[in-house]
Amino acid sequence: xxxxxxxxxxxxxxxxxxxxxxxxxxxxxxxxxxxxxxxxxxxxxxxxxxxxxxxxxxxxxxxxxxxxxxxxxxxxxxxxxxxxxxxxxxxxxxxxxxxxxxxxxxxxxxxxxxxxxxxxxxxxxxxxxxxxxxxxxxxxxxxxxxxxxxxxxxxxxxxxxxxxxxxxxxxxxxxxxxxxxxxxxxxxxxxxxxxxxxxxxxxxxxxxxxxxxxxxxxxxxxxxxxxxxxxxxxxxxxxxxxxxxxxxxxxxxxxxxxxxxxxxxxxxxxxxxxxxxxxxxxxxxxxxxxxxxxxxxxxxxxxxxxxxxxxxxxxxxxxxxxx
Ligand code: GUN
Numbered sequence: 266x267x268x269x270x271x272x273x274x275x276x277x278x279x280x281x282x283x284x285x286x287x288x289x290x291x292x293x294x295x296x297x298x299x300x301x302x303x304x305x306x307x308x309x310x311x312x313x314x315x316x317x318x319x320x321x322x323x324x325x326x327x328x329x330x331x332x333x334x335x336x337x338x339x340x341x342x343x344x345x346x347x348x349x350x351x352x353x354x355x356x357x358x359x360x361x362x363x364x365x366x367x368x369x370x371x372x373x374x375x376x377x378x379x380x381x382x383x384x385x386x387x388x389x390x391x392x393x394x395x396x397x398x399x400x401x402x403x404x405x406x407x408x409x410x411x412x413x414x415x416x417x418x419x420x421x422x423x424x425x426x427x428x429x430x431x432x433x434x435x436x437x438x439x440x441x442x443x444x445x446x447x448x449x450x451x452x453x454x455x456x457x458x459x460x461x462x463x464x465x466x467x468x469x470x471x472x473x474x475x476x477x478x479x480x481x482x483x484x485x486x487x488x489x490x491x492x493x494x495x496x497x498x499x500x501x502x503x504x505x506x507x508x509x510x511x512x513x514x515x516x517x518x519x520x521x522x523x524x525x526x527x528x529x530x531x532x533x534x535x536x537x538x539x540x541x542x543x544x545x546x547x548x549x550x551x552x553x554x555x556x557x558x559x560x561x562x563x564x565x566x567x568x569x570x571x572x573x574x575x576x577x578x579x580x581x582x583x584x585x586x587x588x
Pocket of ligand 1: 394437466
């Protein structure tokens with residue numbers, strides 16, 4: 266069947282002079298049987314599942330899940346993420362509250378706002394969009410969130426539970442990655458996963474989760490970071506690579522083994538005068554050249570970013586059930 270398809274496609278190519286670069290790339294992708302891990306498709310499945318559960322919530326007159334987000338300053342990327350989180354809450358029928366502060370907000374004002382949200386019985390989930398301005402102690406702020414409302418899963422109490430494999434809120438981006446691997450039934454057991462980046466938001470938790478005795482999981486995990494020597498050699502041994510370092514186009518084709526699964530967590534705004542917005546979103550992977558080597562790869566945009574929001578919604582729903 267595939268052979269027939271390739272033959273037909275080959276015949277078609279013989280009759281056509283292919284000069285266009287993009288078209289050449291498409292042909293390459295076609296032959297290498299690489300599959301895109303489509304964040305649009307998987308996040309829709311997750312959101313449809315939530316919407317179905319919401320029908321039951323409404324039918325039973327149960328509490329509507331309520332997410333409160335705190336946004337500090339006017340960082341363009343943070344604005345976009347939070348706006349998208351709020352919009353997605355509405356889409357699945359959740360309540361949301363957005364609280365904004367100026368860049369120079371004092372730490373005690375922020376802590377007071379968090380305490381009010383902790384006490385507010387109607388609020389199920391609290392999210393403080395990161396990064397925070399320099400005058401704010403991130404650790405203090407995150408630790409002040411009631412762990413039962415910590416839908417980001419960043420509170421040390423919840424991190425500890427995650428490390429021990431106990432039920433808790435799993436941070437949204439790593440959880441979104443797991444949902445993707447599961448959706449596409451990608452085998453992870455016994456595979457060598459290389460995680461590039463060791464942030465509390467992505468690198469550290471995904472390395473723990475992929476190494477856990479679960480599915481997706483049971484990987485042998487190597488965590489790489491800015492001090493890692495022989496990064497290229499290590500990446501070349503990987504069956505699964507999670508690129509989460511925030512450097513656009515960092516992972517090149519000569520760092521990736523044929524048939525590897527590549528998960529691109531990067532989402533950096535890169536200036537582009539030709540775009541109306543003035544920027545394009547770039548992942549940590551040199552997609553055009555890496556994709557032909559992969560068995561599966563996530564695009565940017567349209568990959569992990571969408572999954573992060575879907576996973577956050579699921580955590581908020583779970584938090585509301587605790588009431
Ligand atoms: N900044 C980048 N990613 C995240 C995230 O998942 N949650 C929060 N709160 N801030 C972020």
